[in-house]
Amino acid sequence: MKEKLSELKETVARLLKDRTVDFFIAYQAGHSQVEPIPFFLTTAEHVENLFLNNFCAHNLSKYLLDYLAGDEVVGVLAKGCDLRALKRLLTDHRVERGRVFVVGLPCIGIYDRKKVQEVYPAGLVEVVEEGEEVILRGETGDKRVPRKEYLLPRCLTCPDHNPEFYDLLLGEKVANGPLAEEDYSDVRALEEWAPGERRRYWTRQFERCLRCYACRNVCPACNCRVCCFDVAEPRWLGKGTSLDEQEMFHFTRAMHVAGRCTGCGECERVCPVNIPLMKLNKKLAKDIGALFHVPQAEIPTEVEPLGQFRLGDPDEFN
């Protein structure tokens, strides 16, 4: 991915200079190699600060919601998963296609900062890919590890290494790996537990929740103009943080993205207290697949699975 940096710089500079875009959203270097951060460029002079490596996890298209009121054309760098998120915003009629200029970024996987930092808490210099292995190259030496174990969870079942559509693609398309089956093993495992065990598990998770709303704010499916958690009346959610309110929050959040979640896992990635939010999202995705025959890979759908029905849907409510 790094190798595309110079092409990215040229591209962004050109787009800004010829006013194809009014500004561009990409990445800049962060506190360390493993945490590149979003970067908003308004002039071509800024391109020198662009940064790209295989830790560029952030989905940048969600930022488009900050620019709804204007008429600027916003350039955005998008991997396959980010494009799916953008599609979510387009399907939800939140963003106009004409106001986004998509620079597509083929991607074969983003590394999970948390997992890498377990090996290299600090001082990682770069990650070198060698087939199914990667070399974590750091100040204190190299470490060769199996690639898959260090990728973000979403990358393991990634259906789109190339963005589905774009206005311009950086480099060549990459071959999509063999499409992995959606992996619901963690959901299934939890389903197997005794109900009391599950209750304790989720109680522990929810009690840890800070209600910081990072999961919501980063989520491309949580794109409401006003979130129901932020309205005073009716009070869908109290400000107090007892277990029942935490559960209300997580239940509601999960239901609101049911059938709409693009599976990017950003919620879980940004959660400061490691709440396994994707175990909720995936549970719903799994059931939606099984009950209504809408596989995760087809989402966003034209009409959301909960906004339609079939006469022959399963019925167990007699």
Add this chain to the structure above:
Amino acid sequence: MSKNPMVPNPATITKITSETGSGDVKTFRVVFDDPSLAEGFTYRSGQCAMLSVFGVGECMISITSTPTRPGFLEFSVKKVGRVTDALHEAREGDKIGLRGPYGNCFPLEKMKGKNLVFVGGGIGLAPLRSLINNVLDNRKEYGRVDIIYGARSPQDLVFKEELFQNWPKYQDTHVYVTVDAGDEEWKGPVGFVPPYLEEINPSPEGAVAVTCGPPVMIKFVLQSLAKMGYTDDQIITTLEMKMQCGIGKCGRCNIGDKYVCVDGPVFSVDQLQALPDEF
């Protein structure tokens, strides 16, 4: 009063007056249930108190009654949100909570002997009313009093009895009322407050101007006053911010390092000028 500043004291609404035609402003007369508080609660014009509707929440409202007329407190409340909606639902005899007083007050000492110009708009007359009545109750200590007040329509005027009957009776006290748009019965002036103020043109000589109202009005009133020769230290206004604790802790109402609930709400314009533009 409870030692804990965050705990409201039970009080009873003894009288409700609907001020405006649409009823969106009501004045609540409130008396503490605890007789010692009812007597011991001291405040100064310009200060605010936190009104609690139990189960709904609190809102900071300026005290519109004057400490010169003890026995009760009065609050004029416009219906704008959850808590004020709930207050408007209340009936006489209902219980609310009250804590305070909070914030600073109008600099009465500084105003003594001066000619006073009060410029109010809409519900902005509420804090001024406390001050005006305070001044009029000690009429001899002040110079000429000009009260210039405006509202959107005759229906939106508040404290009509005082405006049209009580206040003009005081010596050397002049009340001017205008409306943005009149109706069939309105015989008075029509027009916005700032030009009306310029038309009346009270002299800045030995005067203090106090203005309170919607932000847009204040903005133009300040311009008019400047045009008329008032200096920044001659002009006093009040600020409104979202407040929750009222005691400078919750972190909401600060403008720079000043907390409106503690350091305000009364500011002179030269004080405001030193604050960051974030209100």
Add this chain to the structure above:
Amino acid sequence: MCWCGSNIASTVDLDRVQKAVEKLTNVVHVEQNKYTCSEPGQAQIVAGIREHNLDRVVVAACSPRMHEKTFQRTVAKAGLNPYLLEIANIREHCSWVHTSVEEATPKAIDLLRAAVAKVIRNTPLTTSTIPVEKRALVIGGGIAGIQAALDIADAGHQVVLVEKEPTIGGRMAQLDKTFPTLDCSACILTPKMVDAAQHPKIRLLTYAEIEEVGGYIGNFEVTIRKKARSVNEDVCTGCGICWSKCPSKAPNEFDCGLGERKAIYIPFPQAVPNKPVIDRENCRYFTKGKCGVCKKVCPAGAVDFEQEDELLRERFGAIVVATGYELFDHSVYGEYGYGKYPDVITGLEFERLINASGPTGGKLKRPSDGKIPKTVVFVKCVGSRDEAKGFPYCSRTCCMYTAKQAILLREKMPEAEAYVFYMDVRTPGKGYEEFYTRATEEFGVNYLRGRVARIYPKGDQLVVRGEDTLVGAQVEIEADLVVLATAMVARRDAAELAQRIGFSYDQYHFFTEAHPKLRPVETNTAGVFLAGACQGPKDIPDTVAQASAAAVKVAMLFSRDELETNPMVATVDEGTCSGCEWCKPTCPYGAIDIKTIEERVGKRTVSRRVATVNTGLCQGCGACTVACRSGAMNLKGFTNEQILAEVEAICL
């Protein structure tokens, strides 16, 4: 709080309820009365509102489905918006289903608390108006449909009468004589059929079916499929040459399959319209590709093999559903021979066999060998009043038509013996009991009280074995013909039609009236009315009465130029709405659109898309509100705030 005499007061300790309710925030006045729905009861509400300056009212009484409208009018009388009322259902949901005061009283308190919590969040609602399309659709061309169509047309309104079969007339046309007057069915029906055909305000669409129904009261949009008749109706004169020359034969449905007709045919001689139709399944031209005789002989050139189904889109203000009934299929009864004995026939088949225009020309010949029966056994309650194999309900007409048929038999063939096996004889109609008495006394029909246990063949006869419970003995009758009084049942496509139009039906698939007593011809879908046996078994007088009633309802509706709409409709908080459109697909009425609004953001004006509700189309189901994640979509009268408040109040 209503005592409802002792209906509520004997199970709910209303004094205790009153004590609890008086303490609730916002409650300023509580009173009880014996019958709140009575005039003094209502007057008390009005007085209470005035005296205490109330702005919300809760009535704790019977189901809101019973008296909500009543009390809405009551509070309106006191000058209050009718929607500032809530009902706590402490009768049907409380006093009538719980036996002890200790159980019912706390529950009543909870229900009242919920009603109070809801009502304080009620807002005044006002109705708006929609224009009424003054055209009626009548579905079904039997006596019910014909009567309804004629009455509506006579009231001066346009009617389209849609009939599935090639002719109107329905079941009544198949009958020989009618009870209790024994006048000839055709004689009284056919003039009405002709009236309907010739009425300037009625348009007949026979051989046509309802394809799709959209819209709402006053403004239904209906798609009608006019099936290919293969005969150009505009040209055909009904001369009959075609069917006389047609070489293909098929069982005649009109004669219950007992006789034959041609492939191009009219069902019976007095058919209206008197225009044939080609039964393509049995027509040689269509099955073999060769023939075309009819086309050749037709002097008018009306035969059109190329004709296709036609879809007509029409607007109507009201719909009368008069789709009639079918007969119970008795082949489920092993004891009656599973429908395999040709000489075990249904009452309707009997009608055709004795009818002068029937397959036997009015001579009663039994189907198996054409022999004239000497002993005829009638069996009542076949498929009705039988939960095990049929339906638990009473089919209502069988007692009378069996008596009629026995009389007709004895009248035509005095030498023949008539036996009737019955459980009860039910004759609740004008002249009915007298008619039955005539059957037994004047015509000597033998009535045997008891169930038939078995029918089995013996030689060319059928042995009917049963019990005469009055005598307490087994009886065996050797019969030449057995007539089963099979029950009237809902048409097999009834549920489908109800779903298509959007109203409900009961467990037997009879259409459900809005109220069993007080609104017997309305459905719960505004603007859709019921007539005849599609609503439940009925005889002709009742059917005609209901049809006329439905017609009056339609005329009433059409007497207004505009309708007040239901004010409990969905509403959008534009400030919150994201314009995501996910509410749209959940709306069954297509009532949600997207519009662009402009608003100030900082210093500029920007436009933004939001959902908007067509209040004329919206019926207030609230499905959209759940699709709306932010809660921007709300339902007036059942707002999120109200329902959450109810939940919280109940859970206390």
Add this chain to the structure above:
Amino acid sequence: MTKVLPQGKLKDFLKDTMDKYSLVAPVREDGVVVLKPTADPEAVVTDYLNTVTSPKDFFFPQTERMFRFQKTEGKIRVEETTWQGKRVIFGVRPCDLGSLELIDRVFQEGEYEETYYLARRENTTVVGLACSSPGPTCFCTTFGITPGSPEGADLMLYPDGEGFVVEVLTEKGEALAQQTETLLEDQDVDLAEVKGRFEGLKVPLGDHLSVDGVAAKLDGMFEHPVWAELSPRCLGCGICTYLCPTCHCFGMTDEVRGDQGVRLRCWDSCQFSDFTRMAGGHNPRPTKKERVRQRFMHKLNYYVHRFGRYLCTGCGRCLEKCPVGLTMVHVIEKVNDSGTREVAVNE
């Protein structure tokens, strides 16, 4: 002689503590170390850089009941409630120890005291734990705190060889030491030497980051373009403010069940869009720019004006957890790098 708690007696120390106190301690849970009430000494860990949540949670809990109210027969009864308990918080790092003092000032200052916080402060004994190996996100030294600073602790533990050197700092600390007396061994250890060792530990990030003059510089930077540059990437979530050991904004909310209810004081965040939005709709901090500016101006300027210190202790949580790297370090660097001249920016 100096008291030493042998490593092997740590569990017993916690057990003895629990005889008289409820215990809050670092516990590893689902891959993160959180401070939480625990009754199981076995679950308590000491091998963490810092806990993901800070000790402020136990003095200024996310949800605190302030009072109950009861409506009866046209009367209202208000019953003030304060926290009752006696608690030990174990394993607080020096940066977090320092944060307590910063919040103390806010809640004690002025005409009014915040009694809920103070009640918990008074009845809680804080056991500090010096840092042996500061991490890549640590920058306590920027604010004059060292890996061995005990200020804010009642009793301080310095890991040393096979145990913890104990320093008793307050009466509350002394009481705890007495409670656990049998487990503390008097050893011939030079406390000052041990402390000195910790104080001298390198804190790579903090040692190179200076905050000198930042407050003064910020006086003129309210309108500086740096805010417009920094803020767009902010997600507007509450991670920074909720994890920050010094953030202390709150709101109040009523919970009602019928005619009784409570008023709760709950955390709130200046990063939330509705934090300053008034009932009428006006919001003095309408965009992320104003909100991000408020957070950093508060910590690096406003608070300094009021109390003479920075409202940050360099704990590094924002560096670790902010998903978009909008961190204190990043901002201080930006301020240090920017020109002092006030630039008026009109957007």
Add this chain to the structure above:
Amino acid sequence: MSVERAGTGVSTAGWEPKIIGFCCNWCSYAGADLAGTSRIPYPCNIRIIRVPCSGRVNPQFVLRAFQRGADGVLVAGCHPGDCHYSTGNYFTRRRFLLVKRLLEYLGIEPRRFQVRWISGSEGQKFADVVAEITEQVKALGPAKMDKMRDVM
């Protein structure tokens, strides 16, 4: 938060489950009315909230009921195909197939939350369903999900 609930020590001995029923106006509410007019007795634990259509029942209402101390929740609507609004209950069916599974996944006993189709003519069924759910919830004991009460 470690504040004791005032007046705790609720023993399950005298405990009666509280069950909230969301009933659509046209079918299930009418079914409940019919149970009433037919005087078919059923346990008094259910409290019915009338909604126009089962499709109006927001899953958040269900959770709010549990949050406020309900021990069981019943959502009842017209049988599929019978919806007064044609299609409302089909959406209900989809939504609550998921909700039921999600609640179970969160460790909430699935029998505490039930969805049933009850027509206006099924008074007996309504009574039977209420009896059944009441019995089941009784066997399960209090749901105790109203944790905020611990703070109050």
